[in-house]
Amino acid sequence: MNNIATTLFLGKGYRVKKQVRKGNELRVYIEYEGKQRCPRCGSENLVKNGKDTKWRKKLHMSFGFFRVYLLFKRQRYKCKDCGKAFSQVIPILRKKERFTSFFKQAVIFWLIFFPFDLLSLLLGVSRRTLLKIAEEFISRVMIEELKDKERLVIGMDAHRFHRKDFALLLVELLSSLPFGLIQDKKKAFMDFLLSLPPRVREKIDEVVMDMTVRYRRAVEEILPHAKVVCDPFHLISYMNHQLMEEKRVIEVVKKRKIPGRVLRLGKEK
Ligand SMILES: [Zn+2]
Structure with a gap:
């Protein structure tokens, strides 16, 4: 049975308990036995303290109508040193997300080859979800790159994403690095600027935008040291x-x- 754990790219510590085929779904019930630490004091001196009562289900692989889900119950622990009760951390299953981290990596990989619309059809996942995954990836990975630069010039451009939805692509113009893909809404834009680490925010000294300068106010508010520039093309x-x-x-x-x-x-x- 545990050959399938390897086939599913689960790695060490994961154990497949059973698989159930249901229509177009393969449900794989798993357990994770990786080492845990107390989130409060760091102790490994733990005692098992029950499990989730309900099975949780996350999308792991998808191809058209066919889907593979992982089902699991988180083990709960109690720290023998400080008494803290907590549930286990399972690396590929982040809390509050509907899919595994493997699924997210696969999406990023396929986005190199397919546009959003087509990939959405191939994977049977909404464009919104794909956009969210891409967004998270771009900000997590790219912002690391920007931290070490001396100064940053940000360009922003609206892209039609799905008929009437626009996405705002943010690019660092000196290095041509895309580092943000957000909804074309003022609130989303402001939230994004605020979410940048201070070390990145401080270095932005120009923001290049189109003639509508819709976001000028937001830039002036959040990046008071930055110049707002209208680029010649626009x-x-x-x-x-x-x-x-x-x-x-x-x-x-x-x-x-x-x-x-x-x-x-x-x-x-
Ligand atoms: Zn503890």
Whole structure:
């Protein structure tokens, strides 16, 4: 039975108790026997103190309609030294998450090859979930990289993510490192800035954004030392947009068409 633990990339300390096939689901019941420490005093002098009453279930692998779930009950312990009661830490199963850390790694891997929409279909997981996993990965891994840089220039750009949902991609422009993928909402943006470690926040001295400067206020509030800059690409596209709007208005008022060529040549007529 425990060959399957290896097949499922579970590693040391995990034991498969049984597997049940139910429709398109494979449910794998596991136990974890890795060493535990008291979270309060660090002691390993523990006594077992019952188990969860209900089975918990986390998504481990997924392919189209086929899914593999891990089911487990956390062992509870009591510390013999300080009396603290706690439940065991299982490395691949983080609390409050619906999937295992293996599943998250797989998502990051597949995102190198497939766009969100396609991967969402292939894995049978919502785009929101994929976005959340990517978000967490980008901030955890990339922010480590940014800590050692001397100064940071942040660029932000909205990407259409799913019809009307926009995601905001944050890139460190001097090193071209993407380091944040968040919902295009002011609150999400502010929360993200606040969640950056102070060492990273202090080093941001420019934030480059598009002409709408929707997030200017947020930047001024949270990064008072940073300059807000409008980048030339966005400036030109904004000017073009304004010019075309003006042309359209004049056309309506004067009831005659202005050829676009006139604007491009910059001649008055
Ligand atoms: Zn203790």
